[in-house]
Amino acid sequence: MALISAFWNSNQRLQTAAENHPPIRLFDADKTAVTLLQQAMVDTGIAPALQVDGIFGAKTAAAVRSVETQFNMDPDEGVAGRQTLGILDILLQNGQLGRDLAQTDTPLAGQKIAAAVLALNGLKTALKNGTTPATLTADGLSTHFRLTLAPSAPGITRQVTDADIDAILLRYNQLLGLFAASGIRFRTGVPVNGIDTAAEAPLNGPITFGPAFTNVDSHFGDRIGPHSRAAILMHEGVHVFDGLSGNSNTHISEFAPAYATQPADLSLHNPSSFAGFAAHIYNNGDPAPRFGLGPGARGL
Ligand SMILES: [Zn+2]
Structure with a gap:
């Protein structure tokens, strides 16, 4: 199982995060992966005003939490793993949920x-x-x-x-x-x-x-x-x-x-x-x- 969308499927850090090994979390060191995550949340309308700067801070965590809330998932303190990335991956492919x-x-x-x-x-x-x-x-x-x-x-x-x-x-x-x-x-x-x-x-x-x-x-x-x-x-x-x-x-x-x-x-x-x-x-x-x-x- 892997992220499918061409928007981010070549990023290995995100692919491992999608398997929760480990998820992306506050102050993650991989700026490229964090940038893609932020851009995905902007592009899919989850957090249209989120700043795309590669820094996983409190606002990015809040945006991730809003994905979890919107789709009735277990809130896990704004950590982007299998559930959040999987849902964004569907939305990036113009999919409905x-x-x-x-x-x-x-x-x-x-x-x-x-x-x-x-x-x-x-x-x-x-x-x-x-x-x-x-x-x-x-x-x-x-x-x-x-x-x-x-x-x-x-x-x-x-x-x-x-x-x-x-x-x-x-x-x-x-x-x-x-x-x-x-x-x-x-x-x-x-x-x-x-x-x-x-x-x-x-x-x-x-x-x-x-x-x-x-x-x-x-x-x-x-x-x-x-x-x-x-x-x-x-x-x-x-x-x-x-x-x-x-x-x-x-x-x-x-x-x-x-x-x-x-x-x-x-x-x-x-x-x-x-x-x-x-x-x-x-x-x-x-x-x-x-x-x-x-x-x-x-x-x-
Ligand atoms: Zn049945």
Whole structure:
């Protein structure tokens, strides 16, 4: 992992600071590195009036603290290390961070959910009228929820019921409400699980989007494309509403082989199943690779 922006990526002192070995701090002896740090904080608008003089004094420390405050990071007395440099590195690449980026993704996530809701309502109508349901909807349900139209033997799969469809519809409608309130239910910050975690949410929220949730190359990992970010929004949204969604037998990634054999009754609580089904319907088939934080997240 390294600083990516051409603005400062050739500076070895900053590269080691970005790994906290050691961070840059008050009265750091490397004037070139300090000058770049100061210029970065000016250029990104963090501290537009900061004097760029290569001296890491109290004003530079205050500017670093303002990065930490702005992005809800652990305040560490104005020391510029992995978190601060990583965030500046994203901003230097004209990247968006956390809540701001996630809010731009809510329309795409909402369109996928709308497609899923339409398909599920169509299925309800077909089941009621005894007509043939859409193949796409049947495929999506069996792929992501292990629910089948025909009776199936007890075990992994199960025949879908009206109550199943209503439960899935309820969850999707809750997600739409959550996205509509993203201004207060989303936040930028460093996830409890660590700075490499793109996003996380406890029951009842909020969803915290970390520096790794970004649309540019960054030293926190690859950039994440809009479809994968939409999948993350839906996934985290389910965590907000379903207290069972984090259980280890429930929380199985759409990229894990075990996803395909998760019993239906557990799939109905799996956040990845909701993201996967909506993408499947919107995409007119299961995307390959799937969206989410896995193979293909880069750029997709
Ligand atoms: Zn999760």
